Amino acid sequence: MAVYGLVRLMDTERGPGPAWSIGHLFLLAGVLLFVPVLLGLRRLVARQGETQRAVGTGAAALGLVGVAALAVQAGIDLLVAYVSADHEAMRELFARIQGVPGVMPVIYTVVPLLFYVGLLVLLGQLAVLRVISAWRPLAVVAGAVAMTATLDLLPVAALLFLLALAPLGRRVPVGKAGPLRSAGWGTAGG
Template sequence: MWNSPWQRAAFSVGPLCMTAYGLIRLTDEEHGPGLAWSSGHLFFLAAVVCFIPVVLGMRRMAAAGRARAGRGLAGAGAVTALLGVAAVVAQVVIDLVAGFLSEDREAMRELFRRVKSHAGVEPAVYTVGPLLFYVGLLLLLTQLAALRRTAAWRPLAVVAGIVATGVSLDLLPLAGLLFLLAFAPLGRQIDDADRRPPAATATASPGR
């Protein structure tokens, strides 16, 4: 699976697209609708989609050579993250459609209000659901750090990125760069792990 260059590149492209979205968002004073709104959300959609192979790759690495409990924990982290991916994708698609259909910000607000009025939409798509994405990523990355298959500071970089977005969405470029710092080296590390026998994979250096 990891012989494809684009799959390995997802570990860098995803955070870079997140950074691009944050930078474009800073230029959009009205925050939609318009070119900045649509192009920014397309970058964010690309970022989230790129994290699908990232999640699957980390699950594979965390489960390699482990007992059933370890594989189960890795699987739980992956499922949690992918559920979060689905929620974020749904949110971005709604935002894109709202931007396309609305003439101004007030019309967008009304459309969002109508969407959120449906039972279960707000927690699934706007509050609880997206949080699962970050929780799953942290579960997998923390498991890799505990197994000494990646550096222990990488989960902390992701936590810092999550906190930054929680403080202000204007800090999304910083969050994207922190995610890049945490995830970019893992693409090469997982690729290297595929070239080693299982015993060597289980003792991968945490310094990468």
């Protein structure tokens, strides 16, 4: 997602063209890479008990619905750029697509927010249960706020997300503190 943000900053024309396509391919890849992140967080939450499992499963489902909307959005952006001769043609085609009833809330405004809601609920659960430090969900909130303010801050937001989620993939032998605290997710250092 950071690469998309950087390419976007360098693309002064804002499509169609190679920068638009390359950036949106990275956006699509970045969005799809959150599928295993959400599922991994759901597994961590599920280990904490039945109630947490139910809430975690719901949060992961919300997040995955948001990921699907964001992926469709990126796909539309790629397709529109591919079939358009210039920026004006892109603008007209986007207006037609977004003018279809339901497209704006489902693909562009409301449903994509479910990704952030699901991710934040999962991290929030882990923080409340003291499995991770409270700063991690706050880093995700800061990243989401940065992106909402302007897409020019997308690289910063991506770094905040990386900070919040960095230890997820680390494999560390289970010690006295348990598997998550041993991996740096504990409240003392993680």
